[in-house]
Amino acid sequence: xxxxxxxxxxxxxxxxxxxxxxxxxxxxxxxxxxxxxxxxxxxxxxxxxxxxxxxxxxxxxxxxxxxxxxxxxxxxxxxxxxxxxxxxxxxxxxxxxxxxxxxxxxxxxxxxxxxxxxxxxxxxxxxxxxxxxxxxxxxxxxxxxxxxxxxxxxxxxxxxxxxxxxxxxxxxxxxxxxxxxxxxxxxxxxxxxxxxxxxxxxxxxxxxxxxxxxxxxxxxxxxxxxxxxxxxxxxxxxxxxxxxxxxxxxxxxxxxxxxxxxxxxxxxxxxxxxxxxxxxxxxxxxxxxxxx
Ligand code: R5P
Numbered sequence: 001x002x003x004x005x006x007x008x009x010x011x012x013x014x015x016x017x018x019x020x021x022x023x024x025x026x027x028x029x030x031x032x033x034x035x036x037x038x039x040x041x042x043x044x045x046x047x048x049x050x051x052x053x054x055x056x057x058x059x060x061x062x063x064x065x066x067x068x069x070x071x072x073x074x075x076x077x078x079x080x081x082x083x084x085x086x087x088x089x090x091x092x093x094x095x096x097x098x099x100x101x102x103x104x105x106x107x108x109x110x111x112x113x114x115x116x117x118x119x120x121x122x123x124x125x126x127x128x129x130x131x132x133x134x135x136x137x138x139x140x141x142x143x144x145x146x147x148x149x150x151x152x153x154x155x156x157x158x159x160x161x162x163x164x165x166x167x168x169x170x171x172x173x174x175x176x177x178x179x180x181x182x183x184x185x186x187x188x189x190x191x192x193x194x195x196x197x198x199x200x201x202x203x204x205x206x207x208x209x210x211x212x213x214x215x216x217x218x219x220x221x222x223x224x225x226x227x228x229x230x231x232x233x234x235x236x237x238x239x240x241x242x243x244x245x246x247x248x249x250x251x252x253x254x255x256x257x258x259x260x261x262x263x264x265x266x267x268x269x270x271x272x273x274x275x276x277x278x279x280x281x282x283x284x285x286x287x288x289x290x291x292x
Contacts, residue, residue, distance in 0.1 A: 001292045002045060006054025006070055008063045009087065012269050013053035015281035020289055025050065029066065037062055039069045046078035051122075051288055056090035057248060057271040064090060064109060068116035068195045075117035076248070082114060083120040083291065087270035087280055088246045092123075095131035098193050104238075110135040122287055124270055124280055125172075125245040142287050144268050145172050145215060146242040147278050149179035151266055152213060158182075160241075161212040164202065165189055165228045169216060176215045176243075187228055200227040208236035219244040219267070222253030228262040239263055246270045 001022045005013020007029040017024040025043035032038060052070050058064040071082045094105035113121070114136045121139040126132060132139040152160060159182035164173035166189035177184040188201040214228050225242050232240050240262050247267030254275070257265055269276040 001029045001049045001051060001058065001171040001288065002043075003288075004041065004045075004050050004052040004070060004074070006063075007039070007055045007066055007084075008057070009055045009269075009272075011272065012055075012087065012279070012281060012284075016051075016053055016285050016288065019281055019285035020215060022051075022229055022288075022292075031062065033281060035062075037066050037069065041070070041073050041074060044077075045074050047080050047251050048072050048078075049081040049083065049292065050079045050083050051083045053085040053087075053270075053284070055072055055087045055183055055270055057088045057246070058250075060090035061242060064112070067118075067279075068112060071113065071117040074261075076193065081119050082117050083288070084118045085122045085284055085288070087124045087268070087284070088248075089121075089123045089131075090125050092127040092131045095128045097133065104134065106131045107134040110139075111281060122284070122291075124268070124283070139214065140287075142283055143175060143273065144245045144270075144278065144280055144283055145175040145180050147280075147283060148215065148245070148266060148268065149213075151239065151243070151278050153179060157211055157213075157241075161185065161205075161207055161210050163187070163205070163207075163212050163214045163232070163236075165214060165216055165224045172217060176213065180213070187231060189227075197200070198223060198227070200224070200231065202231045202234070205232070205235055207232055209238050211239040211241070212237045214240065214242040214262075216242070216244045218246045219249045219253065219257070219265070221250050222257045225257050226260040229257070231264050241266070243267070247273055247275050247277075249273060249275065 003017040126141040162176040
């Protein structure tokens with residue numbers, strides 16, 4: 001297998017190449033003044049199974065097209081198999097029709113990636129697992145939640161309360177609890193499908209005087225975490241932290257979260273930023289080795 005670090009995940013791709021010991025094929029890339037993307041493989045892929053590492057956070061559409069172009073370039077240059085390693089999978093939240101007139105965006109993305117030459121996809125904490133069933137080739141997800149929880153135990157924070165901001169993400173809090181060895185709970189969250197606005201409900205949680213870590217798959221505008229932190233503070237939590245796999249942190253999300261009393265934001269390098277304190281490289285290297 002050869003690793004191709006895509007322009008959106010160069011550092012992560014290089015770490016994966018080092019950990020696996022597989023060869024690396026570099027990519028030359030640029031975006032033309034009019035916004036169009038250009039990519040070129042700088043090494044030989046003839047007869048190889050290649051893994052293209054390319055996250056698809058903003059600008060999502062550019063990143064997705066770069067991934068498609070790289071897959072197509074790999075196949076044109078004789079690659080035997082292309083695996084896309086996409087830590088943050090854009091459009092996975094639109095995995096069904098919520099309102100009449102919409103489309104299933106992730107299915108269209110899947111079809112485009114298939115047409116470009118991708119044979120298999122590996123992602124991390126996909127927002128919705130059923131979305132992966134819509135891909136016309138094998139698509140799997142691995143979880144980085146234990147790695148995020150370990151960041152806190154390594155820091156000396158033991159037995160913290162693992163909280164998920166809604167019931168649907170309770171499985172995330174439970175994965176964290178396995179490492180933290182503390183209590184677990186969730187809030188209730190409702191979303192207005194027309195405006196996108198969410199409201200959170202304060203169920204009673206046993207958090208008085210405790211350290212609580214709010215776990216989510218994605219932090220986007222930060223609204224969910226700000227709402228949860230306010231409820232935790234009202235209920236007497238002593239320390240509040242937050243951890244997510246995909247720290248999109250749009251606009252002033254980080255400031256709003258810290259202003260709400262959250263002491264630290266921890267994310268992975270799925271979306272590279274100064275909050276990326278946990279690397280996905282070992283997790284993805286293991287998953288690729290199992291495939292090779
Ligand atoms: C949604 O269900 C996700 O799991 C996250 O809770 C959501 O994407 C976070 O969005 P925001 O940061 O804008 O509240």
